[in-house]
Amino acid sequence: MTSLRILVPIKRAIDYAVRPRVNAAQTAVETAGVRHSMNPFDEISVEEAVLLREKHSPKTVEDIVAVSIGPPKTVEALRTAMAIGCDRSVHVEIPEKADMLEPLQAAKILKQVVDREKPNLIIMGKQSIDDDFSQTGQMLAGLLGWGQAYGASEISVDGDTLTVKREVEGGTDVVKGKLPMVVMADLRLNTPRFATLPNIMKAKKKKIDKLKLEDFKERAENRLKTLKVAEPPTRQGGGKVENVDGLISKLKELGAL
Amino acid sequence: MASSLRALRPALSTLSRASRTAATVPRTFTPAAMLNAGRQMRSYTEGIAHTPVFQLTEEEEMLKESVSKFSQEAVLPRVRAMDEAESMDKAVVEGLFEQGLMGIEVEEEYGGSGMGFTAAIVAIEELARVDPSVSVMCDVHNTLVVQAFRRFGSKTLKEKYLPRLATESCGSFCLSEPASGSDAFALQTKAVKKGDGYVINGSKMWITNAMESEIFIIFANVNPDLGYKGITAFIAEKNFPGFSIAKKEKKLGIRASSTCVLNFDDLYIPKENVLGEEGHGYKYAIGLLNEGRIGIGAQMTGLALGAWENAVKYCWNERKQFGRYIGENQGMQFQMAQARLDIEAARALVYNAARTKAAGANFQMEAAMAKLLASQVAGKVSGQAVEWMGGMGFVREGLAEKFWRDSKIGAIYEGTSNIQLQTISKILQKQYTN
Numbered sequence: 001m002t003s004l005r006i007l008v009p010i011k012r013a014i015d016y017a018v019r020p021r022v023n024a025a026q027t028a029v030e031t032a033g034v035r036h037s038m039n040p041f042d043e044i045s046v047e048e049a050v051l052l053r054e055k056h057s058p059k060t061v062e063d064i065v066a067v068s069i070g071p072p073k074t075v076e077a078l079r080t081a082m083a084i085g086c087d088r089s090v091h092v093e094i095p096e097k098a099d100m101l102e103p104l105q106a107a108k109i110l111k112q113v114v115d116r117e118k119p120n121l122i123i124m125g126k127q128s129i130d131d132d133f134s135q136t137g138q139m140l141a142g143l144l145g146w147g148q149a150y151g152a153s154e155i156s157v158d159g160d161t162l163t164v165k166r167e168v169e170g171g172t173d174v175v176k177g178k179l180p181m182v183v184m185a186d187l188r189l190n191t192p193r194f195a196t197l198p199n200i201m202k203a204k205k206k207k208i209d210k211l212k213l214e215d216f217k218e219r220a221e222n223r224l225k226t227l228k229v230a231e232p233p234t235r236q237g238g239g240k241v242e243n244v245d246g247l248i249s250k251l252k253e254l255g256a257l
Numbered sequence: 258m259a260s261s262l263r264a265l266r267p268a269l270s271t272l273s274r275a276s277r278t279a280a281t282v283p284r285t286f287t288p289a290a291m292l293n294a295g296r297q298m299r300s301y302t303e304g305i306a307h308t309p310v311f312q313l314t315e316e317e318e319m320l321k322e323s324v325s326k327f328s329q330e331a332v333l334p335r336v337r338a339m340d341e342a343e344s345m346d347k348a349v350v351e352g353l354f355e356q357g358l359m360g361i362e363v364e365e366e367y368g369g370s371g372m373g374f375t376a377a378i379v380a381i382e383e384l385a386r387v388d389p390s391v392s393v394m395c396d397v398h399n400t401l402v403v404q405a406f407r408r409f410g411s412k413t414l415k416e417k418y419l420p421r422l423a424t425e426s427c428g429s430f431c432l433s434e435p436a437s438g439s440d441a442f443a444l445q446t447k448a449v450k451k452g453d454g455y456v457i458n459g460s461k462m463w464i465t466n467a468m469e470s471e472i473f474i475i476f477a478n479v480n481p482d483l484g485y486k487g488i489t490a491f492i493a494e495k496n497f498p499g500f501s502i503a504k505k506e507k508k509l510g511i512r513a514s515s516t517c518v519l520n521f522d523d524l525y526i527p528k529e530n531v532l533g534e535e536g537h538g539y540k541y542a543i544g545l546l547n548e549g550r551i552g553i554g555a556q557m558t559g560l561a562l563g564a565w566e567n568a569v570k571y572c573w574n575e576r577k578q579f580g581r582y583i584g585e586n587q588g589m590q591f592q593m594a595q596a597r598l599d600i601e602a603a604r605a606l607v608y609n610a611a612r613t614k615a616a617g618a619n620f621q622m623e624a625a626m627a628k629l630l631a632s633q634v635a636g637k638v639s640g641q642a643v644e645w646m647g648g649m650g651f652v653r654e655g656l657a658e659k660f661w662r663d664s665k666i667g668a669i670y671e672g673t674s675n676i677q678l679q680t681i682s683k684i685l686q687k688q689y690t691n
Contacts, residue, residue: 037322079319194330195323197357197370197380200316 041125050085360423385559402428409533468515499524632667
């Protein structure tokens with residue numbers, strides 16, 4: 001059986017429970033003093049990598065490496081990933097105030113991390129909940145020339161063949177592919193465990209390799225320009241109608257019928 | 258002040274070494290050295306690496322996040338039902354063990370988490386934000402029971418019990434009796450030497466976690482003629498013949514946490530199950546309760562924070578009257594701000610007491626003050642929170658009324674408020690008596 005070397009790219013994002021607010025200048029979402037945590041889809045990816053190790057013989061999964069591109073505090077997310085079960089991690093540090101990378105920029109960096117770490121399976125969140133691009137994984141697979149499975153709800157490994165179930169409209173789509181592959185996790189893939197205290201302490205001893213953006217030769221330029229960030233318009237409350245007749249007359253009144 | 262700083266200095270320098278931003282501590286503190294060091298350090302006091310009292314280490318921060326998640330996802334959905342049923346859900350107890358929350362300070366070699374005292378305080382506070390009953394289970398187990406084994410247990414006792422306590426068996430601390438509460442050393446339970454051990458007869462009251470516990474630390478007197486100097490700590494297990502739970506109390510608050518009356522009828526304890534030395538039980542109990550008080554302080558600040566958050570969320574996001582959120586009225590805003598201020602003041606005392614203990618300095622007064630203020634604030638804020646929420650605070654659908662009921666115990670257990678005041682005034686009187 002081929003042993004798996006899993007790379008799990010993760011991102012530190014505004015916590016899912018926080019209601020994001022637009023900054024005063026309307027250029028971005030306010031991040032200062034806002035609670036951050038690991039992007040939920042990435043937590044699922046980390047959990048899946050650890051589950052694969054637990055499901056198969058320990059030798060099957062040789063190495064699980066978390067990688068993240070982000071400001072200094074990203075280390076916290078990497079430590080969490082290692083507390084859940086990643087063996088070590090790579091931190092590509094960007095300055096605190098730097099703009100968030102665009103998907104192609106992130107994918108190009110990740111490709112070079114792949115060249116360095118030589119994984120044969122990448123499990124990553126299908127999107128991050130801050131910018132919601134949902135593009136980095138596909139771009140990374142494209143740059144690497146690897147197979148990809150987007151929106152995984154079940155992953156099984158048999159030798160060097162991966163079977164991935166994807167939830168699609170009206171049913172399940174099953175894709176099979178050979179390693180190396182990029183798999184992008186959907187919400188229902190698993191329920192991530194809580195990091196236990198002993199594992200938090202163990203994570204402290206695990207290694208984080210530090211890299212800087214300048215360490216990467218191939219980098220993409222910014223392609224997007226943010227013109228303005230605004231709150232969505234406040235939703236107007238709807239009305240209630242008594243019965244079907246009421247509904248029809250309301251729709252007529254609004255010119256929908 | 259200066260002398261207490263001097264006393265703390267070695268401990269503080271240890272702390273600074275441990276913290277992420279280790280600052281240099283100059284070896285000498287002469288004015289000249291201070292001037293020379295001026296370029297690196299703005300002043301003498303800042304130079305000894307003071308950190309904000311709420312600053313957590315990276316691991317403590319992660320623990321806080323992990324416990325917060327656990328409480329929200331695994332505890333919160335069960336809180337109301339557990340209170341109504343007056344019993345702790347087994348899944349929650351198992352969860353506490355799985356998370357490593359029952360062996361926070363237990364060394365890794367014994368299967369624990371190997372963290373520090375403040376880590377335990379953080380965990381107790383986080384749990385109490387969601388359920389003070391679950392919090393007290395974690396608190397008593399960690400700060401009293403586990404601590405007793407770690408500090409006073411022989412190697413054999415540690416090897417035998419710490420792995421169990423850290424991973425599967427809850428423990429109880431059995432000191433109070435029907436006729437001895439605040440006057441703890443008037444306890445009547447007797448232990449008589451017999452063969453290769455002791456036979457204990459008597460009963461205990463108000464024993465926290467007793468229903469869930471398998472391991473019990475029992476304080477009994479081996480020689481009543483010696484008075485409190487006969488008090489000895491024994492380790493018993495639930496299945497030891499002669500041990501029985503006589504009654505489970507029905508309570509006003511922390512109803513999911515079990516509180517029981519225990520009976521010992523010729524309970525035989527082998528001599529290797531004497532904790533520490535014979536006749537030293539009273540010392541151990543005092544020492545442990547001093548630490549334990551910081552834990553109760555954290556339970557109370559967590560409770561206050563939970564009650565406050567629950568109420569302000571309602572006032573600022575849900576309830577509208579006269580065309581605006583009730584939390585937008587200045588009369589409400591000021592109360593909410595004042596309450597949060599009270600909570601933070603109590604938290605500052607709790608965290609300061611915890612860090613003082615961790616630094617190895619004397620913390621008896623700090624602990625008493627922290628526990629006292631925290632329980633007072635918890636009672637006051639949780640009561641106000643019910644009022645802010647009006648009808649919704651009064652019904653048993655939400656958690657506001659429960660926080661208020663739960664707060665009452667803070668003024669009672671691990672030293673009543675009057676006992677804390679007595680402790681504080683005794684220490685002060687000693688300092689100010691010529």
